[in-house]
Amino acid sequence: MVMVRDEIEAGARAILSALDGVHQIPRFSTREPAPDLDEAYAIAAAVVAQRVARGERPVGWKVGFTNRTIWDEYDVHAPIWGPIYDSGIAPAEDGVAQCSAALFCEPRIEPEIALRLAHVPDPQMDDRALLACVDGIAHGFEVVQSLFADWRFAASDTVAGCALHGCYRHGPFTPVDDADADAWCEKLSRFRIALGCDGVAIDEGGAENILGGPLQVLRHLVQGLADNPHGWELRPGDIISTGTVTRAFPVKAGQRWESTITGLPLSGLILDIR
Template identity: 45%
Template sequence: MSLCRSQTRDFADIIVSTWQQGRQISPLTEAEPTFDMADATRVGHEVMRRRMAAGEVPVGRKIGFTNRTIWDEYGVHAPIWGPVYDRTLRMVDGPADLSLAGLVEPRIEPEIVFGFRSAVSADMDEVAILDAVDWVAHGFEIVQSLFPGWRFAGADCQAAFGLHGALVCGPKVPVTGDRQRWLKDLTDFAITLSRDGERMDRGLGTNVLDGPLSAIRHLAGVLAADPEASPVGPGEVITTGTVTRAFPIAAGETWTTGIEGLDVAPMRLRLV
C-alpha cells in the first residue's frame, strides 16, 4: 500500500529534521516495511520542496549506485537519484579544500560530471545525449548516510536526497570535435583514487552502467516515468556515479585522482 499524503509529509519531516540536526535514524524501511521506491520518490520530492522553501535552488542531479561492482557491498541493486543544489555544488579550477562540517558518515566518490546545453528525453540514445552535453568534467561527490553504518535499502537512499552531501566539480572541458572519440573515451577511461598518496582503488568507466552517458540515459527514463519529476534541462549539472568504491573520509586527509583515457583534469581535495 502506498503512503498517503500525510504519511509522505511525515516521512519528509523526519528526513529533513534528521539532516538539519546532523544525526542518524533507523532506515525508513524498518519503520514501515511496505515502504518502497515509489513511496521513497514521493518523499524525496517533498524533501526537495522543503529545501527549496528554505532557499536552496536545485541546479542539477546526482545519480547514485550506478557502479554495479559495489551493489553487493551495500545491498542496493539499482540506481537512485537526488537533487544537487546551489549550496552543495562547488565549481573549482584546481586543488580545493572542503569542510566536512554537518556531514554524517561522509564518503568520497570520484565521478564524471556533465553540464547540458539542451534537454534530454527518454527516447535519446547515448549519441543523442552526447549532442546535448555542453561540457564534461571530473569531480568528487561527497555522500553521507542518515542511516547508521551505511545500512539501508534503496528506498531509504532515494528518500534521503540520494545520500548527496556535496559536489566538488573540476574544470569544464567543452565537448567539441570528434564525437566518436568522445563516445569511446567516455567508456574506456579509468580513474585511480588515492588518499594522502596511498592508492586506494582504480575503477573503469564501464563500471558506471557501462559508461556515464548510459547513466544519463537511465536517469532520463526514470524521470520520464515520474509525474513529479522534470526532465534533464539546459544548464543542468549531473554527476553520474562513482567509478571506484566509495571510501570513508575525515578532516585532515587529502584525496587525489589520476585519469587515464579521458581529457579531463584530475582532482585534489583537502578535507577540513
Template identity: 40%
Template structure:
C-alpha cells in the same frame, strides 16, 4: 499507480529526514518501520523534501545518480541506481581548496564524471543524441553521507534520503569532443588518499559508461510523473567510478585518469 500512504504521513517522514540532514544526525532506516516501504513511497518522500528545501530558498541546479557502479552493489546490499537533486548550496568548484568538509554523518568521497547540459535530453535518445545535448564535461568529486547508521539501508532508503548527496566539487569544464565521448566507457581511474588508500575503477563500471547512466536517469524520470524532467543548464553527475572512500578533515585525495582527454583532480578538506 498513486501512492496510497496519507499525505500527512509522507510529510512527517520528509520532515524527519530533512531535520536529520540539517542537524547531522542519523535515523533508523525507513525500510522496516514504514509500512510497505518501496521506491514509489521513497520518491514521494524525496519530492516532499525537495519542496521543503525550495521553500526555504535553495535552488535545484541538477541531479546526482547514485549506485550506477555495479561493482559496489554487493558492498552496500543494493540492487540498482537511484537519483537525487544537486543544489546551489551543495555545488562548488574544486579550485585551490582546501574545502571545509560538510558536517554530515559518515562522509565518503566519490570520483565522478559530470555533464553540463546545453539542451534538454529526452528518454529514448541514443548516446550520440545524448552527447549532442551536453555543453561540457568535468571530472570531479561528490561527497556522500549516510542518513542511516553504518551505511546500512535499502535501495528505497537511499532514494528517500535525497540520494545521500552532500556536496559536488567540479574540476575544469571541458568541451565534450567526439574523442572524449568515445573514451568515456574505456578510461581508467585511480583514486589515492591518506592512510595508504588506493581505489581503482573504469568508465564502464558506471552502467557501461557515463552516457548510459544519463540515459538511465532519463528513463527513470520519465516514469515518475512527480519528477521534473531534465532541462537545459542542469548538471548531472553520473556516479562513482570507484568504491566510495571514507574521509575526514585533513584528508587530501587525488585521481589519476588514463585513456581519456580529461585531467585528474585533487581535493583537500579541513
C-alpha cells in the same frame, strides 16, 4: 500508495532535520508497512519542495548506485537519483577543492564524471545524439553521506534520504566539440580514474563500472525522470553526476584525496577534508 500525505510530509521533515542537525534517523524500511520505492520518491519530492521553499535551488542531479561492482556491498541493486543543490556544489580552484567532514553523517568520497546539459535528451537517443545534448564534461568528487547508521539501508531509504548526496566539488567543464564527438563517445566508454589519499593509492575504476559509461547513466536518468510522477525534469544547464567509478571510502578531517584520470582530456583533482 499506502502512505498518506501527512506521513510523506513528516518523513520529509525528518530528513531535513537530520540534514540540518547532522544526525542519523531510523530506517524507513523498518516501518510496518515499509514504504516502497514509489513512496520513497514521494518523500524525496517533499524534501525537494521543502528545500526550495527555504531558498535552496536544484542545479542538477546525482545518479547513485550506477557502479554495479558495489551493489552487493550495499544491497542496492539498481541506480537511484536525487537533486544537487546550489548550496552544495562548488568548483575547485587551481585543481584543489575543500569540504568539511563535520557537515555530513559518516561521509564517504566518490570520484566521478559530470555532464552539463545544453539540451534535454530523449531516452531513445543513441550515444552520439545524447552527447550532442551535452556542452561540457568535468571530473568531480561527490561526498556522500548516510542518514542511516553504519551505511545499512534498503533502496527505499537511500531514495528518501536525498540519494545519499552530501556535496559536489568539480574541476572545469571541458567543452564538447561536435567535430570530436565520435572520439568523446569512445573515450567516455573507456576512461579510468585512480583514487589516492595522502599519497597512498586507494582504488581504481573505469567507465565499465558505471553502466558502461556516463552516457549510459544519462540515458538511464532521462528514462527514470520521464517515468517519475512527481514532476521532476531535466533542464538545460543541469549538471549530472554519473556515479562513482571506484568504491566509496570514508573520509575524515585532515585528509588530502587525489585523483588521476586516464583516457579523457580532464585533469585530476585534490580534495582537502577539513
